[in-house]
Amino acid sequence: MAVVEPTDVGGLEATDLEGARVRAQLAVDAAGIGTFDWDLRSGRLLWDERLIELFGYDVATFGRSIDAFNARLHPDDLPRVTDALTGAIDSVGDYEADYRIVLPDGVTRWVSARGRALPGPDGTAVRLIGVAWDVTAEVAEEARVTRVLEAMPAGFYSLDHDWRFVHVNAQAERLLGRSRDELLGQVIWSAFPATVNSVFEDSYRAAVAHGEPISFDAHYPAPLNGWYELRAWPTPDGLSVYFIEVTDRLAAQRQAELATRRLTLLAQVSTELAGTLDVQAATARLPRLVVPALADYCILTVIDADGQPRDIGSWHDDPTGRDLLERYAEVRLGAMPMTAPVGRALHSNEAVTFSGGEVLELLPPGRAKELLSALAPETEVALPLRARGRTLGLLTLFFSAGHTPTPEDVAVAQDVADRAGLAWDNARLFGQQQQMAETLQRSMLTEPPEPDHAEIVVRYMPAAEAARVGGDWYDAFLQPNGATMLVIGDVVGHDTAAAAAMGQVRSVLRGIAAYSDAGPAEVLRGLDSAMSVLQQDTLATAAVARFEQTPDERTRGVTRMVWANAGHLPPLALNPDGSTTVLADWKADLLLGVDSTARRTENTVTLDRGTTVLLYTDGLIERRDADLDTGLARLRTSLTELAELPLQQLCDELIVRLVDGKPEDDVALVAVRLHRQDRPRPAEAGPNRVPDGVPPDPGTA
Numbered sequence: 001m002a003v004v005e006p007t008d009v010g011g012l013e014a015t016d017l018e019g020a021r022v023r024a025q026l027a028v029d030a031a032g033i034g035t036f037d038w039d040l041r042s043g044r045l046l047w048d049e050r051l052i053e054l055f056g057y058d059v060a061t062f063g064r065s066i067d068a069f070n071a072r073l074h075p076d077d078l079p080r081v082t083d084a085l086t087g088a089i090d091s092v093g094d095y096e097a098d099y100r101i102v103l104p105d106g107v108t109r110w111v112s113a114r115g116r117a118l119p120g121p122d123g124t125a126v127r128l129i130g131v132a133w134d135v136t137a138e139v140a141e142e143a144r145v146t147r148v149l150e151a152m153p154a155g156f157y158s159l160d161h162d163w164r165f166v167h168v169n170a171q172a173e174r175l176l177g178r179s180r181d182e183l184l185g186q187v188i189w190s191a192f193p194a195t196v197n198s199v200f201e202d203s204y205r206a207a208v209a210h211g212e213p214i215s216f217d218a219h220y221p222a223p224l225n226g227w228y229e230l231r232a233w234p235t236p237d238g239l240s241v242y243f244i245e246v247t248d249r250l251a252a253q254r255q256a257e258l259a260t261r262r263l264t265l266l267a268q269v270s271t272e273l274a275g276t277l278d279v280q281a282a283t284a285r286l287p288r289l290v291v292p293a294l295a296d297y298c299i300l301t302v303i304d305a306d307g308q309p310r311d312i313g314s315w316h317d318d319p320t321g322r323d324l325l326e327r328y329a330e331v332r333l334g335a336m337p338m339t340a341p342v343g344r345a346l347h348s349n350e351a352v353t354f355s356g357g358e359v360l361e362l363l364p365p366g367r368a369k370e371l372l373s374a375l376a377p378e379t380e381v382a383l384p385l386r387a388r389g390r391t392l393g394l395l396t397l398f399f400s401a402g403h404t405p406t407p408e409d410v411a412v413a414q415d416v417a418d419r420a421g422l423a424w425d426n427a428r429l430f431g432q433q434q435q436m437a438e439t440l441q442r443s444m445l446t447e448p449p450e451p452d453h454a455e456i457v458v459r460y461m462p463a464a465e466a467a468r469v470g471g472d473w474y475d476a477f478l479q480p481n482g483a484t485m486l487v488i489g490d491v492v493g494h495d496t497a498a499a500a501a502m503g504q505v506r507s508v509l510r511g512i513a514a515y516s517d518a519g520p521a522e523v524l525r526g527l528d529s530a531m532s533v534l535q536q537d538t539l540a541t542a543a544v545a546r547f548e549q550t551p552d553e554r555t556r557g558v559t560r561m562v563w564a565n566a567g568h569l570p571p572l573a574l575n576p577d578g579s580t581t582v583l584a585d586w587k588a589d590l591l592l593g594v595d596s597t598a599r600r601t602e603n604t605v606t607l608d609r610g611t612t613v614l615l616y617t618d619g620l621i622e623r624r625d626a627d628l629d630t631g632l633a634r635l636r637t638s639l640t641e642l643a644e645l646p647l648q649q650l651c652d653e654l655i656v657r658l659v660d661g662k663p664e665d666d667v668a669l670v671a672v673r674l675h676r677q678d679r680p681r682p683a684e685a686g687p688n689r690v691p692d693g694v695p696p697d698p699g700t701a
Helices: 014-031 049-054 066-072 078-091 136-151 170-176 199-210 247-274 279-284 286-290 319-335 341-348 356-362 367-375 407-444 496-516 520-533 551-556 628-641 647-659
Strands: 034-039 045-047 094-102 108-119 125-134 155-160 165-168 214-220 226-235 238-245 297-303 309-316 352-355 379-387 390-399 454-461 472-478 484-491 540-548 558-566 572-574 580-582 603-608 612-616 667-674
Touching (some): 049 125, 078 094, 078 108, 108 136, 155 170, 170 238, 199 214, 199 226, 226 247, 247 286, 247 407, 279 297, 279 309, 286 297, 286 309, 286 407, 297 319, 319 367, 341 352, 341 379, 352 356, 356 367, 356 379, 379 407, 390 407, 454 472, 454 484, 454 647, 472 496, 472 667, 484 496, 484 612, 540 612, 551 558, 628 647, 647 667
Antiparallel strands (some): 034 125, 094 108, 108 125, 155 165, 155 238, 226 238, 379 390, 454 667, 484 540, 558 603, 572 580, 572 612, 612 667
16 A cells, blocks of 8 residues: 655645545535535536435446436426525535435435535536435425324414514414414514513513523403413424413303302301301301402391381491491482382392492482492492392492493302202291290299298290290199199190190199199109100109298297109209208109109208299209209209399399390299298398288298
8 A cells, every 4th residue: 555645735744634624524424414516607517425325326327417416306396406406506605405205116206415516717607516315204394293283282383583483384374363474484473573572572582581481371351362381392493382362261260260169158157147146247257258259338228117218237348438338328228219220129129230420420419329439339239138939138249440240240149149048047937936935935934923031033034045945843832722833844845845745744733833832742743644644755854842831930930841852953042141051962853754654762951031032944943054953953053142132132143143035945043032021021032922821921821
């Protein structure tokens, strides 16, 4: 092998040039690139072997002219490629073209070519040299991607580094309302001016600046007037954007959220009205639920028993407007003429929508008009509180400027008003039934007699959270021999059935005791037997106490109490010195209604005059959070502390202290104070009244 001496050519040795040439050739070979050299003066076209093979020729058949090249070009691409070659030659510039060739066997291939025209001494092009390579696979992949992009249900477009559209798929054309011919080459900020200085521009520029994808939702105004969900990601060529229109989806989502809020509101209203017996107070709180869910502010009106409307509640979404609205509610009905929309809603039993200005025109000059002017409602809706064909009040909604009620708002508000009306009517009917039942029960609990120097006080209070009638009862009467009989009892149950059973049991006991002069034990035995014979399927506790006195006991200033107990609580005595005594232990005979043959026993205790005896039911001392022993201790303490009070006041104070006006169970009590007989009957004891035929003094019977 001959050794070639290196020479210096332009600062490079010949061996370096040869190495560079070899490396370039290897790179060309590896890339599958063919080369061409077209002598424009002679017309001779030279191809290397790779290019000859690419075009389906061999060395023998290749004609070495531009005609051989044109013969393989796809007819549709021939004019475009010819123009590209002519342009490069005329400008002595670069040549670039992608085209199809058709091989002798009919196969079509894609070729990409790049070249450059070289000038001669006169500056015109004399040669065109370049390279070409097969890009069929790449074109097929691009075609596949294009087909996917065209078939996808989402919009897609690409922007170059100058923010110009370079690709727009079919769905993007539909969503953007512009054809790709209109968009390609346009700058997005010019084609869609509303993107400038918006979330669109901020997001796109951020994605390019940080080189990271970004997702966001945005609204584009008219002419598109729609909401879009977008995802943009940077590419080497610029930015690609995928987007779908979500206007309908967001509208449906908003409708679903609105429906959920409305259902929640209705549930809250139902819970508020059903969760308390004080329906008036619960109804008055409704405006706080309605605002701001359905209106900017509102006023609730009810019709009283005398038929007059009365505003009982209001609420404003703006805290600064609540006092103003409250003052307006105080005076508006008095100033409102019957022809006002509020009056129409009351009489028509239908919702009425009207403007705030309409009401202002109807209001006479004065405070109501001034306050409404300050509130400045744009729209009002008056909705009747309906129940069982009657209008029981109004729910008036107020809407500020820019807030117009929808039909759905009005429908939900009417539902709220109807629920409030039904609850109000139920409470009215329930109150009437309670009053009737309580009146009936109290009618069975008669006033006590006023014998000799004995002062008798009775009290009854129904349970605060029950049917307001039950089986508790008291009684006080005189027997034919002049003895005073006190009774306390409790029929099992807390309803009208228990109250009815109580009335029967009480009447039978009264009849036995008032006719026979029988003692407490015999009265209870006779009652148990009568209940069995009369088939009164009832369980009850009862205690009977009889106060007796002989002439000798009267002289000594004492009285005997004979006591029998059928499963009831023991009586208490408040002694003249202020101390208290439990007159019997907790053990009692069997309650009534279990065994009519059960033996009944009596206890006797001698009491000093000036003593107070208290009989009571368990509602006075029983609590959910404490046992009966604790309750009895509280009762004894209260009795001691209240010992100096007159008997009427003492009984009232006991109920206040022990149940605070809200008993968990029925409360019944009967108390007797045995005033001293060596003095005139005290004024607070009232007149001495006894039935005809009964001795006024039991000791003289």
